[in-house]
Amino acid sequence: MYPTISHLINDLLGINIPLPIQTFGFFVALAFVMGSYFISKEFKRKEEEGLLNSIKRKVKIGEGITTYELLGSLIGGFFIGFKLVEAFLDYDELVQNPQTFILSAKGSVVGGIIVAAISVYTKYKEKQKKELLEPKWVEQTLQPHQLVGNMIMIAAISGIIGAKIFASLENWNDFLLDPLGQLFSFSGLTFYGGLILGSISVSYYAKKNGIKLLHLIDIFAPALMLAYGIGRIGCHLSGDGDWGIIAANQPNWWFLPDWMWGYNYPNNVINAGIPIDGCKGNFCNQLAENVYPTPFYEIIMAGLIFFFLWSIRKRINIAGMLFFIYLTLNGIERFFIEKIRVNTEYNILGGITQAEIISFCLILTGLLGIYLLWKKSTSPQ
Numbered sequence: 001m002y003p004t005i006s007h008l009i010n011d012l013l014g015i016n017i018p019l020p021i022q023t024f025g026f027f028v029a030l031a032f033v034m035g036s037y038f039i040s041k042e043f044k045r046k047e048e049e050g051l052l053n054s055i056k057r058k059v060k061i062g063e064g065i066t067t068y069e070l071l072g073s074l075i076g077g078f079f080i081g082f083k084l085v086e087a088f089l090d091y092d093e094l095v096q097n098p099q100t101f102i103l104s105a106k107g108s109v110v111g112g113i114i115v116a117a118i119s120v121y122t123k124y125k126e127k128q129k130k131e132l133l134e135p136k137w138v139e140q141t142l143q144p145h146q147l148v149g150n151m152i153m154i155a156a157i158s159g160i161i162g163a164k165i166f167a168s169l170e171n172w173n174d175f176l177l178d179p180l181g182q183l184f185s186f187s188g189l190t191f192y193g194g195l196i197l198g199s200i201s202v203s204y205y206a207k208k209n210g211i212k213l214l215h216l217i218d219i220f221a222p223a224l225m226l227a228y229g230i231g232r233i234g235c236h237l238s239g240d241g242d243w244g245i246i247a248a249n250q251p252n253w254w255f256l257p258d259w260m261w262g263y264n265y266p267n268n269v270i271n272a273g274i275p276i277d278g279c280k281g282n283f284c285n286q287l288a289e290n291v292y293p294t295p296f297y298e299i300i301m302a303g304l305i306f307f308f309l310w311s312i313r314k315r316i317n318i319a320g321m322l323f324f325i326y327l328t329l330n331g332i333e334r335f336f337i338e339k340i341r342v343n344t345e346y347n348i349l350g351g352i353t354q355a356e357i358i359s360f361c362l363i364l365t366g367l368l369g370i371y372l373l374w375k376k377s378t379s380p381q
Contacts, residue, residue, distance in 0.1 A: 001237065001238060001239035001265055001266060001267045001268045001269065001283070002023045002237045002238060002267075003022065003023060003238055003239070003267065003268070003269035003282070003283045004019065004020075004021060004022055004023055004095075005019050005021040005022070005023055005026050006018055006019045006021075006095070007023070007267070007283075008023060008237065018091070018092075018095040019095065020087075020091075020094045020095045020098040020101075021098075022098065022099075022238065022269070023234055023237050023238040023269070024234040024235065024237075024238040024240050024269065025234070026234065027230055027231060027233050027234025027237070028231055028234055030230055030234075031226075031227035031228075031230035031231045031234075032152055032155075032156055032227065034223075034226055034227065034230060035152070035223040035224070035226060035227040036148060036149070036152045036223075038222060038223040038226060038310075039148055039151070039152070039219055039220060039223045040145050040148045042218075042219040042222075042223075042313070043143075043144050043145035043148060043219055044145050045314075046144075046215055046219065047143055047144060047145060051212075051215055051319075052144045052211065052212065052215060053210070054141050054142065054143055054144075055141070055142045055143070055144065055147070055209050055210055055211075056139055056140070056141050056142075057139070057140055057142070057209075058137050058138070058139060058140070059137070059138060059140045060135055060136070060137050061130065061132070061135065061136060061137075061138055062130065062131055062132025062133075062134070062135035062136060063127075063131070063135045064127055064128070064131050065123060065124050065127040065128075069123060069127070070120060070123070070124075073116075073119040073120045073122075073123040074116050074119070074120050075116075076119060077112075077115045077116035077117070077118065077119025077120065078112040078113065078115065078116035079112065080112075080115050080119075081108070081111040081112040081113070081114055081115025081116060082107035082108060082109065082111060082112030082115075083101075083102065083107050084111060084115065085107070085108035085110070085111025085112075085114075085115075086106060086107045086108045086111065087101070089108065090106075096282070144209075144211050147205075147206075147209060147211075150205065151202050151205060151206070154198075154201050154202055154205055155198040155201065155202050156198075157201075158194075158197045158198050158200070158201035158202075159194035159195070159197060159198035160194065161197060162193040162194045162195075162196055162197025162198060163193045163194035163197075164193070165193055165197070166193025166194075166196075166354070167193065169354070195224070196358075199217075202216075202220070203216065203217075212319070213320075214319035214320035214323075215319050217320060217323035218313070218316075218319060218320060218321070218322040218323050220323070221309055221322050221323045221325070221326035222306055222309040222310045222313060222322075222326070224326065224330075225302050225305045225306040225309060225326060225329075225330065226302070226303075226306040228298075228302045228330075229298065229299050229301075229302030229303050229306060232295045232296075232298045232299045232302060233295075233299055235295040236293060236295035236296050236299065238268070238269040239265040239266075239267070239268025239269055239270070239272075240268070240269055240270060241268070241270045241272060241342075242294070242295055242341075242342075243263075243265060243287075243291045243292065243293060243294055243295065243341075243342060244291045244292025244293065244294040244340045244341050244342060245291060245292060245340055245341070245342055246289045246290070246291055247261060247262030247263075247289075247290045247291055247292050250262060259293065260293065260296065261290075261292075262290030262291060262292065262293075263290055263291065263293045264286045264287040264288075264289070264290050264291070265286060265287050265291070266285075266286035267279070267283040267284065267285075267286070268283065268285065268286070268287075269283060271283060271284070271285045272285060272287060273285045273286045273287040273288055274286065274287075274288050291342070292340045292341075294337055294340060294341045297337060298333070298337055301333045301337075302333070305326075305329045305330070305333065308329075309322060309325065309326055309329075312325075318373050318374070318377050319373075320369065320373055321369075321370065321373050321374075323369075324365070324366045324367075324369030324370045324373065325366065325370065326366070327362045327363070327365055327366030327369065328362070328363055328366030328367055328370065329366075330359070330362060330366075331358075331359040331360065331361075331362030331363035331366060332359075332363060334355055334356075334358075334359040334362075335355075335356055335359040335360060335363065338353050338355050338356045338359070341353075341355075343355060
């Protein structure tokens with residue numbers, strides 16, 4: 001496994017480049033980047049087809065720098081300088097444990113003051129250049145795709161918060177043992193928590209800007225599936241504990257590589273399992289028994305669903321239909337993968353996981369949405 005990007009580069013290229021970047025975090029970031037690319041493409045396509053209108057809004061120009069802008073530049077600049085300078089001075093510690101380093105009180109006060117001063121001065125000069133003797137209101141015209149950056153930022157922040165909340169609820173005993181460690185760790189994210197809170201936040205922002213909800217959710221549907229699959233690459237390569245139950249004996253007819261049936265995740269990032277003989281370093285454990293590599297299975301399924309959704313998106317003329325197809329397929333995929341995945345079970349209905357409950361609701365919602373939209377489109381106007 002590759003707990004950090006340095007481990008991955010070393011294995012692929014034989015070069016040891018110490019980098020403070022965890023593999024899981026890297027692929028989560030990549031998921032947002034790739035999702036943003038496909039979302040932008042879909043926004044532009046729908047704009048060209050006349051399905052989305054331009055956005056007009058009033059903005060005030062020519063104002064000088066405000067107190068909030070000054071405080072934002074001051075606090076943000078100080079934090080960046082506080083940590084950045086210390087990172088240069090103690091790079092080894094940053095590489096060894098970036099999470100502890102970033103969340104610790106360790107830093108350079110001098111570096112913080114210098115960067116804060118530069119940040120405030122730069123912001124002040126930037127606003128001064130645009131300042132007018134009398135600030136005025138003007139009408140600004142934007143195309144919906146120009147708001148994608150804001151939507152992705154909102155989705156990222158609210159999605160991570162939602163994913164952390166749901167992960168804490170799903171693993172309540174672990175949360176009670178170490179609440180701060182669980183909340184601020186760079187792993188332990190529940191996709192459905194991120195999907196729910198992220199969807200609510202982005203939908204609210206889009207509604208405020210006059211973007212039609214049904215077109216919005218159709219635009220996001222393929223990208224959500226792609227991002228999910230990319231995130232699962234990070235889960236698998238880092239060995240973050242999101243694996244399956246103990247694998248059954250491999251059948252004789254199995255012709256694929258052995259690790260695709262059962263894997264012991266050596267050098268996993270959470271140090272689960274038993275020590276590896278002769279291994280020295282931070283990540284020297286492997287599982288005692290092979291388990292189903294469920295993240296790998298989900299990478300394949302998410303990829304197939306993404307390509308299916310992307311291939312049919314232009315053939316569907318009913319707004320919202322693509323999204324409800326996504327909900328149905330996503331729910332089916334996750335519901336069945338939970339049958340062989342390690343997860344906390346609730347003592348209801350013979351033992352059921354949080355993800356199974358949510359995925360079952362997604363399947364029902366998806367099927368109901370497909371039916372209602374189809375019925376509406378075929379009924380006499």
